[in-house]
Amino acid sequence: MSKQQISPERSGGCCSPISVMALNESAAAEGAAVFKALSDPIRLRLMSIIASAGDEVCVCDITPHFAVSGPTISHHLRVLREAGLVDCERRGTWVYYWPLPDRMQWISALLAVPEPTH
């Protein structure tokens, strides 16, 4: 507790202070949860397939694109659903998934370098 105890920011030797944190803790937790849903290559491809289809997609058309088992695909789709990135509906034998663009736009806005809040 003697010499270099003072932050260089205060002593003028370091950098400009961080004026305001752009993300509070709860927003960070929510955002991180969405990023975690996209942090798996299979889920990212799933999301890509569903989002680029422009319409709803049948699970039976998704599964053949992947080398993993059906239950694994089902698990990943559930993760995407619980993250609010997609929704689904059963119609007859088949289940259809479609993207929820609101969530994707929100997370995309998080990535846009936020304007400094000062």
Add this chain to the structure above:
Amino acid sequence: MSKQQISPERSGGCCSPISVMALNESAAAEGAAVFKALSDPIRLRLMSIIASAGDEVCVCDITPHFAVSGPTISHHLRVLREAGLVDCERRGTWVYYWPLPDRMQWISALLAVPEPTH
């Protein structure tokens, strides 16, 4: 192998086929790695602090904002660095981090619903 073996897409009862996958496997792996770097609340706040500073940020100004130990912050900063999201430089006693906007823009573009490729 009798009745419903044929994909509904082919039999006309399901949905429009996925013409082209928007993300190939290697791009998905690379993108997922970046999203994984952002999938932790602490790393997302770190990224937010560094990106919103508009300039480089001293580690000594970052650490006090978090309730975890110094080595843990260091670990998370390394993950962000290895994901290509930030870079750093030691100057004297202190280490400074700054954002690499290219990577953030690339990942943000991934999230923009890709125009249908057909």
Add this chain to the structure above:
DNA sequence: TCACTAAGTTGATGTTCATCTAATCAGCGA
């Protein structure tokens, strides 16, 4: 009701990850 198919759930397993303490590296000043 019965046989069949699509999709999801359960339970188990091996791996990855976040975190800590302790030790090390790097720079400054006396």
Add this chain to the structure above:
DNA sequence: TCGCTGATTAGATGAACATCAACTTAGTGA
């Protein structure tokens, strides 16, 4: 050189996760 501080690295540990086989649920058609 020695002592001090900032930051990273190394190793260990407990929790979370991806995956599969087996089973269950939901729906179709005969």
